[in-house]
Amino acid sequence: MGLLDAVGERPLRSAFLRGWLAGVGYFGVGCWWIVEPFFVDAKNQAWMAPIALPLMAGGLALFWGAAGLAYRLAARNNTARVLVFAGCFALLEWLRGHVLTGFPWDLPGEAWRAGSAPSQAASLVGAYGLSWLTLALGAAPALLLDRTSRAEKAITAAVIAGFVGLLYAYGAIRISQAPTPAPGAPLIRVVQADIDQKDKWKPENLASIFETYVSLSRKAGPAHPDIVVWPEGALPAVIDELVSPGSPYGPRLRDALDPGQTLLMGANRAEARPGETDYLYFNSLIAFRREAEGLRVTAIYDKYRLVPFGEYMPLGKLATKVGFRSLVHMPDDFTAGPEPKPVTPWGVPAVQPLICYEALFPGFTRAAAVRSGLRPAWILNVSNDAWFGRTSGPLQHLNMASYRAIEEGLPIVRATPTGVSAVIDAFGRTQSGARLGLGELGVIDARLPPALRPTLYARFGDTGFALMLVLSALVIVANRFQRPMVD
Known part of the structure; x- marks a missing residue:
């Protein structure tokens, strides 16, 4: 001034x-x-x-x-x-x-x-x-x-x-x-496989990347996780192809879970255009539940706020002509999903997914709750911060995402492939022992922190x-x- x-x-x-x-x-x-x-x-x-x-x-x-x-x-x-x-x-x-x-x-x-x-x-x-x-x-x-x-x-x-x-x-x-955590809260396992973005999209690495996620998901722990979380775009493939009939990955994905467990998985998915031969591509969160007969999809959330230049090109055709294209490893840009609402996978408390930089936007979760009439019990932020290497970017992103917990009075679970993954309470505080830093491989096993009553901001927004x-x-x-x- x-x-x-x-x-x-x-x-x-x-x-x-x-x-x-x-x-x-x-x-x-x-x-x-x-x-x-x-x-x-x-x-x-x-x-x-x-x-x-x-x-x-x-x-x-x-x-x-x-x-x-x-x-x-x-x-x-x-x-x-x-x-x-x-x-x-x-x-x-x-x-x-x-x-x-x-x-x-x-x-x-x-x-x-x-x-x-x-x-x-x-x-x-x-x-x-x-x-x-x-x-x-x-x-x-x-x-x-x-x-x-x-x-x-x-x-x-x-x-x-x-x-x-x-x-x-x-x-x-x-x-x-701060309230005392409920002993019966779901136990969540966050998987951080530490896959460098430069290696992720090499076709020969798909099998090893898949096995890393599976082995970490099945890693023995002091208690049996109710929910397993994989980060944004965890696997370098379109999920529809991996779980299609005849693919060897479908049964292996099923076996990564025990009966009754739910996998909340960041994935790229494809959807045929109506009346066309090509596809729309979505950056999604998919809920898979292991049941006796196999895997069942119980919820899908498609990312609503896409990253300009990263997931789509503004003025796409014109930008492509002069040599620019988005950074996505897809045949075409991603398509934005419908207006966001909380999802309710079978056996999982209602959750508002925030994929990647959706976690930057104040009021995103509140607007989704107003739109649906349902306040979620928690927020899940899956992100691929591997794009930013070992820079300040992932640390900044963690801090900003934690503000959504404070605003809403809701806990956040954050999953990234290379860090920083964390379980964050409704006051924006990373829980003790529930953080994996940059370049760490492992899992976080933590009880879901309790939600608070709606905050003043959750009730009145930017008033x-x-x-x-x-x-x-x-x-x-x-x-x-x-x-x-x-x-």
């Missing part, structure tokens, strides 16, 4: 540029992992890596440039400009999460470690509302640079400390009321955030009657 307050000549142009440059730095550091997927098939796609990061960072930074410009137009030289700053940047962050399908990666409110005391405010106002609070608190120390008396500076510092203290106090009280924006707008209206910062 101080940099925007201090612009000299041509203040509006300078405000946009400073906001944009700050955004380039923020998103350049936060999204540098985007280059990694292009080296999975380096021969054909590495040439796009030097283009991807500047385009992404520069494009996302346009939102910050616009926020800086809006702030300079609306703010006045008074203490309340902190709320104008928070409103302008939080609103543009909300737009970043919605425009052109949205990409709410690393929202300012998610800079707090998920599960910490300050992060619990997301249960009230969601990640966007917490972003408003975080931006206001982050900008407030700039007020101490104003030409005010020592007494006024002391009051300002005390107010800032008071609000930070309230944030920590609320979170600490909320966490202290709290909207009220914060209204407060910022009221300050802007009041500022019309004061001398502007720039004449």
Whole structure:
């Protein structure tokens, strides 16, 4: 905020540029992992890596440039400009999460470690509302640079400390009321096979990859798992082909489970186009239940929010003509599934699947529950973070996904092929001993943590955030009657 307050000549142009440059730095550091997927098939796609990061960072930074410009137009030289700053940047962050399908990666409110005391405010106002609070608190120390008396500076510092203290106090009280896990909760086994993305799609590796998942699923443990979870796109094949009559993999998949067990498996599936000879491809979660006569599919969820450029190409035919194509290892781009709803596989508590970056979107689970009239008992996030190698990307993704637990008051089970897999309680905290880091092979066996009563955010969504924006707008209206910062 101080940099925007201090612009000299041509203040509006300078405000946009400073906001944009700050955004380039923020998103350049936060999204540098985007280059990694292009080296999975380096021969054909590495040439796009030097283009991807500047385009992404520069494009996302346009939102910050616009926020800086809006702030300079609306703010006045008074203490309340902190709320104008928070409103302008939080609103543009909300737009970043919605425009052109949205990409709410690393929202300012998610800079707090998920599960910490300050992060619990997301249960009230969601990640966007917490972003408003975080931006206001982050900008407030700039007020101490104003030409005010020592007494006024002391009051300002005390107010800032008071609000930070309230944030920590609320979170600490909320966490202290955590319920005791129910002893009869389902035992879930999360399988992490540590298959590098560069090796996964080599045809000769299918058998060994399959056997790795099967052996880990059947690994002896202290108790018998009720549910086994494999990550997004676990096997390098279309699931329809693997379980088709005559395929040797169908019986082996059946034998990976004991009678009564359910496998929740991230899989690519194909569906014939009506009246056509080609297929639609879906990134799916499929529930297989082992019964006496064999495997039975008890639920299917098709990914609704697809990754632009990763799972489909915007302006697909035009992009293909100039040499661009999506990164999926499919004959064609993925097709988006229907509007999401919780699924209820036989013998499994109602669950809301979030495939890969669907876990970035605040309100996704709430909207699905409202749409269906069914609140899930838990959230399952299957993701293929192997695309991002051993970078900060998987760790960031884990933190952001954990915020969906805080917002909804629901536990999350997270499964990835190379890390980070975890079982997370309804406060966004990874359970003790229930985490597999980057590059680890193994399983997590953990009881499903209990769900909480619906949070304020689960009941009212972004209403709290909207009220914060209204407060910022009221300050802007009041500022019309004061001398502007720039004449």
